[in-house]
Structure formats: structure tokens, C-alpha cells
Amino acid sequence: MSGIHGDHDLGHTVAGWTGTCVALVGFILSGAAMIAAWPIGFWLGLGALALAALVTWVLHLNGWGKPSGPRPPAEYHWRTRDRAAAQGHPDCWGCRLAGRGRRSPERAAEATNHTRTAGASSTTEIGFPTAGGAPVAQVH
Template sequence: MSAHGHVDLGHTVAGWTGTTLALLGFAGAGVAFCTAWLPGIVIGLGVVALAGLTTWLLHLAGWGKPSGPRPQADWDWRVRDTVAHSGHAGCLGCRAGGPRGAAAAAAPRPRPVAPLPVADSGA
């Protein structure tokens, strides 16, 4: 048993990857700030932004976790989320990714607009 008790802390590939990239970006920006190297600060903050984007894309690809507790069999960080292809209910990241899978098939499609009639010039 861990120091946190018998709970799912949500360690996932998306979480570990994003945290590592963000830590490297903040550390790089911090060192660049201490040396007053402006391009290094911008690069470091760019890596932080890349960490957020990478985490979100990995979550959409199924390497994150849905909100709430998971079954104990899915606690290992290498377990891929099999329902991520259709999006997690109530997940802001999945909603920002747009409709996918079954949700995309059920979404209403816009009707085609008929072209307007062309007025005859009478000439």
C-alpha cells in the first residue's frame, strides 16, 4: 500500500509526458531568466505550451484517463483508455477536441442550401 492509500491517482502516459515537458520548459525558462537570455525564456515557455498541447492530444488518443475513479485493473499507467475514441462524458478536453466516433455520427449535419435563382436581365 502506498502513502496515499488504496486510490487511483491517475498516473497516465499523457500525465507523465506533459508533466515532464512542462518541468523541462519551466527549468529552461528559469535558467534563461537568471542569465538574462530572452530567446531562452521564450523557448522555455514555448516548451511549456507544447507540454499542454501534447498532454491534450495524448488524452484524445486514449493515453489519459476519464474523470473519476477507474477500475483497479486500469490503474497501471501503461493501460490505454478504450472509450476515449468517443470522448469522455463531461470532459472539457474531449469537448474541445470536437465530436468523434459515435458522437460524430449522431451529430446533425447541416442541410445543403439551394442556390438562389438568378434574375433574368431581360435583354
């Protein structure tokens, strides 16, 4: 990657750009409706904002977002899919709302067995603390 930002992961993703564009339309619609004293337009704009959050979340869950933190340089392009989205990202509220992310030891073992039988080339196990303080294996 070249340019003013050098070799930094700026987090540009399909989910991020789509959500931003839909939210921008919602803000513009709500603002114009307030100036024009059009209450229905104001509420339509707020509905577009809610739609932006929903669209961004669905795209993130389908692999068009990214986990927290920097990605490897090979995945900087904004149209690169996130292969770890199916298992959920640790510390991601969106993944937790969808039932992904932190798992019990039984669910982590199921995911490990499923990933290995699916022919994945490699997995990385990272321990995350649970309520009891014991680490739980997380597969990415």
C-alpha cells in the same frame, strides 16, 4: 496497488507524466533564461510549456489519459489505455475541443450503431442533460 496511498486511483497516465516532464523542462529553461538574462531562452521555455499542453492533449485523445474521476482497480496502472477516449469523455474540455464528448441524439445513435457493428461486448448508456433539459444517450 500497495503502498502509502492504499487502493486509490492517483490518475497516473502516460499523458500526464509526459506533459509534466515537458512542462518541467519548459519551466527550468524559462527560469534559467531569466537568471541568465537570455530572452530567447525564456521564450523557448514558454514554447515548451505550450508544447506540453499540446502533447498531453494529443495523448489523452489517443487513449493514454483518463476520464475524470476514479477508474476501476484493473485500470490503475499508468500504462493502461483508456478505451472510452474514442467516443470522448463527458464533461471533458479536451474531448469537447476535439469534437468528442457530449453529443446530439443523432450522433449518439450513430456511435451506438457503429459500436455494435464493430463487435463491442457491451455498452453503457448514461443520460446527460442538454440545453433543452432532455437527456441524451451517451455511449462509453
